[in-house]
Amino acid sequence: MSARRTLKHGLIAATAAASALVAIAAAPAQAAPAHQYLPLTNPAFNQPQLAAGYQGVGAGGATIPGWTVTGTVDVESAAWAKTxxxxQAVSLNGSSMGGVSQAxxxxxGRAVTVTFRYGTETWDGCDTTKNLRFSVSGTGPDSERLINAGLPDKANPHWRTATYTFTADSRVSHLHFDSVVEGHCGAVITDVTAEE
Structure with a gap:
């Protein structure tokens, strides 16, 4: 093969290799999945709609659409809960310690971030020396998170926003909010969202 022909073949090979490198460099990186809100039913507890006051709810009923109740809880009107x-809101203690959950x-394998608002009971019959603690948890390997909402305060429920993150281990996860204190008064939650 002549030197000229060898040089030509070498240039063709080099050009092809360079083109392949450019194509690899130009290929977009694998984009991470976009964050998306997960569907939650009745996230602000506006069903059942209350004009005023509160309504006690026992375990197993369908009174709060989307949510399963354990123990007893109270659905509170926006005015009663001072949201x-x-x-509206749910007190995690009705006539006894309780909780709510939703699938x-x-x-x-994806992280789920739950955001919610929480406050304290405003009923004037509450024991104002007992901190209103509760847990939030989701299905997966992550442990639950304990939150201290503080002491009951009729004048000010001290609403705050919190986030909790867990890693899902199945196609259906169960989000739980559960009181961890006995008695008639508990932490109050509302405005729940979840995204992954």
Whole structure:
């Protein structure tokens, strides 16, 4: 093979290799899945709609659409709970310690971030020396998170926003909010969202 022909073949090979490198460099990196909100039913507890006051709810009923009740809880009107918006709320203690949970669709292995508002009971019959603690948890390997909402305060429920993250291990996860104190008064929650 002549030197000229060898040089030509070498240039063709080098050009092809360079083109392949450019194509690899130009290929977009695998994008991370976009964050998306997961569907939650009745996230602000506006059903059942209350004009005023509160309504006690026992375990196993369908009174709070989307949510399963354990023990007893109270649905509270926006005015009673002093949410500062049109959102109603749930006290995690009704006549006894209780909780609420909801099944949500999730992607195994993905982190789920739950955001919610929590405050304290405003009923004037509460023991004002007992901190209103509760847990939030989701299905997966992560442990539950304990939150201290503080002492009951009739004048000010001290609403705050919290986040909790867990890693889903199945296509359906169960989000739980549970009181960890005995008695008639508990932490109050509303405006729940979940995204992954």
């Amino acid at each position: 500062g918006s049109e959102a 949500i669709p999730t992607t195994p």
